[in-house]
Amino acid sequence: MHVEGTENKGERVLSPELEFLTSPTASCEMRQALQTRKREYCAGTILKVEAEENTATYCVLSGWLALSKSTIDGERQIIDVILPGEILHPTSADGHSSWIQIETLSRASLAVVPRAEWSKLEATDPTIRKLEATTIAASMSRMSERMLRLGKGTAESRIAYALIELCLRLTAIRQSKNREYHLPMTQKDLGDFVGLSSVHVCRTLRRLNRNGVISTMDHMDIRIHDVETLAHIAEVDLDRLRSEIISVR
Amino acid sequence: MHVEGTENKGERVLSPELEFLTSPTASCEMRQALQTRKREYCAGTILKVEAEENTATYCVLSGWLALSKSTIDGERQIIDVILPGEILHPTSADGHSSWIQIETLSRASLAVVPRAEWSKLEATDPTIRKLEATTIAASMSRMSERMLRLGKGTAESRIAYALIELCLRLTAIRQSKNREYHLPMTQKDLGDFVGLSSVHVCRTLRRLNRNGVISTMDHMDIRIHDVETLAHIAEVDLDRLRSEIISVR
DNA sequence: ACCCCGCATTAACATGGGTAAATCTTCGGG
DNA sequence: CCCGAAGATTTACCCATGTTAATGCGGGGT
Numbered sequence: 001m002h003v004e005g006t007e008n009k010g011e012r013v014l015s016p017e018l019e020f021l022t023s024p025t026a027s028c029e030m031r032q033a034l035q036t037r038k039r040e041y042c043a044g045t046i047l048k049v050e051a052e053e054n055t056a057t058y059c060v061l062s063g064w065l066a067l068s069k070s071t072i073d074g075e076r077q078i079i080d081v082i083l084p085g086e087i088l089h090p091t092s093a094d095g096h097s098s099w100i101q102i103e104t105l106s107r108a109s110l111a112v113v114p115r116a117e118w119s120k121l122e123a124t125d126p127t128i129r130k131l132e133a134t135t136i137a138a139s140m141s142r143m144s145e146r147m148l149r150l151g152k153g154t155a156e157s158r159i160a161y162a163l164i165e166l167c168l169r170l171t172a173i174r175q176s177k178n179r180e181y182h183l184p185m186t187q188k189d190l191g192d193f194v195g196l197s198s199v200h201v202c203r204t205l206r207r208l209n210r211n212g213v214i215s216t217m218d219h220m221d222i223r224i225h226d227v228e229t230l231a232h233i234a235e236v237d238l239d240r241l242r243s244e245i246i247s248v249r
Numbered sequence: 250m251h252v253e254g255t256e257n258k259g260e261r262v263l264s265p266e267l268e269f270l271t272s273p274t275a276s277c278e279m280r281q282a283l284q285t286r287k288r289e290y291c292a293g294t295i296l297k298v299e300a301e302e303n304t305a306t307y308c309v310l311s312g313w314l315a316l317s318k319s320t321i322d323g324e325r326q327i328i329d330v331i332l333p334g335e336i337l338h339p340t341s342a343d344g345h346s347s348w349i350q351i352e353t354l355s356r357a358s359l360a361v362v363p364r365a366e367w368s369k370l371e372a373t374d375p376t377i378r379k380l381e382a383t384t385i386a387a388s389m390s391r392m393s394e395r396m397l398r399l400g401k402g403t404a405e406s407r408i409a410y411a412l413i414e415l416c417l418r419l420t421a422i423r424q425s426k427n428r429e430y431h432l433p434m435t436q437k438d439l440g441d442f443v444g445l446s447s448v449h450v451c452r453t454l455r456r457l458n459r460n461g462v463i464s465t466m467d468h469m470d471i472r473i474h475d476v477e478t479l480a481h482i483a484e485v486d487l488d489r490l491r492s493e494i495i496s497v498r
Numbered sequence: 499a500c501c502c503c504g505c506a507t508t509a510a511c512a513t514g515g516g517t518a519a520a521t522c523t524t525c526g527g528g
Numbered sequence: 529c530c531c532g533a534a535g536a537t538t539t540a541c542c543c544a545t546g547t548t549a550a551t552g553c554g555g556g557g558t
Contacts (some may be wrong), residue, residue, distance in 0.1 A: 403514080404514075404515070404516095422527090433522075436518070445516090446516055446517075448516075448517080448518095449514090449516070451516055452515090467524080468524085
């Protein structure tokens with residue numbers, strides 16, 4: 001993977017990291033903590049395996065993460081994709097292990113904050129709690145939309161939905177303009193995300209291409225030409241989806 | 250729907266409501282609030298439609314809830330099932346609408362607590378926050394396990410997983426003994442939960458029956474005879490699943 | 499310039515699960 | 529006791545998607 005999610009065609013105005021750090025929700029302590037705990041990872045790094053010991057909180061400063069689960073025979077399902085500015089608590093109900101595998105889809109910089117420190121931050125800055133709650137709500141909302149299509153949708157609607165969801169989220173953090181963005185995933189990854197084989201992802205993308213709804217250029221540069229149609233295929237109401245999925249800052 | 254989830258074959262020792270109220274996590278204020286806000290609903294009531302205005306928090310005192318999303322053409326996907334003792338925040342990222350439809354699967358008694366009051370409770374009783382966090386972690390964990398099977402599993406493994414998940418959760422709140430419980434759902438409901446048609450649910454259940462893994466008696470009374478095999482079909486490690494999915498109290 | 503290698507693309511074929519429709523069972527009501 | 533409704537079961541048939549495998553293609557290393 002040769003591309004960096006944050007270098008999306010050079011049309012970004014503000015570094016997402018900067019944006020996150022300077023957002024009104026971030027207190028002074030917060031900024032400092034994020035700075036101190038900041039780490040860089042290259043694309044394809046597995047940060048945490050399912051059920052591995054974990055109590056830390058992850059803040060994505062730049063780059064994309066994939067959360068996944070796998071079956072015994074090695075089939076992977078991507079449960080969610082995490083974008084810059086989002087917060088991740090991978091600790092499961094038992095309080096000390098991770099409920100998902102975490103991996104980087106692109107080069108990424110994260111702040112990994114140990115539990116004790118995170119609690120302290122929460123205590124000093126009440127807005128962090130709100131940010132967390134919103135992040136969780138957004139994530140659940142996204143997951144359920146995907147589950148709906150996983151259970152009841154056609155291949156086309158699953159892919160259309162995924163493309164739209166990512167477009168909305170990227171636009172909100174200014175990493176996409178004009179409904180155009182780079183997807184730091186292979187077709188196999190996209191298939192693992194929407195529950196299709198890579199072959200069928202290819203078929204479906206090509207069909208959308210031929211119909212002029214989207215176009216894909218070298219290794220997953222997406223451009224949505226006809227949002228209306230795409231939204232119709234995905235069976236979504238754009239405005240409603242946006243309000244359910246995007247954290248208000 | 251003529252059955253009441255909480256009247257599971259008369260083998261319950263403690264009413265779940267009582268259990269919840271008397272759990273060590275519940276403060277005096279909490280108990281009082283739950284008592285005041287308590288409401289009864291009969292089976293099949295739709296409490297909240299998708300995208301409907303909502304800011305309240307729901308505490309399930311007894312009975313089962315289903316959270317669902319639907320496509321435009323009326324196909325329903327059950328996103329999660331909520332059991333007694335669990336807490337539900339249906340408010341989406343925009344802060345004022347619900348991200349799912351909420352309906353009762355059995356007769357149920359709930360405490361519906363308005364946002365302001367809930368915040369106050371959170372402030373007085375720090376353990377509530379912990380309980381909430383655990384509930385959320387458990388719910389995400391469950392959802393991802395289901396997504397994995399929705400995306401990559403066979404019909405058998407989806408159903409086996411659902412049966413095991415519910416068995417573990419019910420056992421934890423003492424609403425099941427000896428791996429035997431009543432499922433207050435039709436086969437159609439179960440299909441909407443695991444992403445299968447009711448016909449195929451039937452086929453699959455009958456196969457599990459014939460193989461002696463489980464037996465189903467009148468209208469969805471489940472009994473798991475051979476957990477090992479069922480767990481194998483579901484591709485789960487029982488102990489790990491339990492620790493990820495069950496809130497520690 | 500050449501070779502690899504990982505990924506996308508395409509085609510041919512196989513199948514799990516959906517759909518439709520008929521039949522059976524249970525249960526509540528008159 | 530009979531009837532009607534709702535759900536479970538079964539059968540026959542069909543199709544969306546998976547699988548396998550061959551082919552193309554672009555980029556990086558030597």
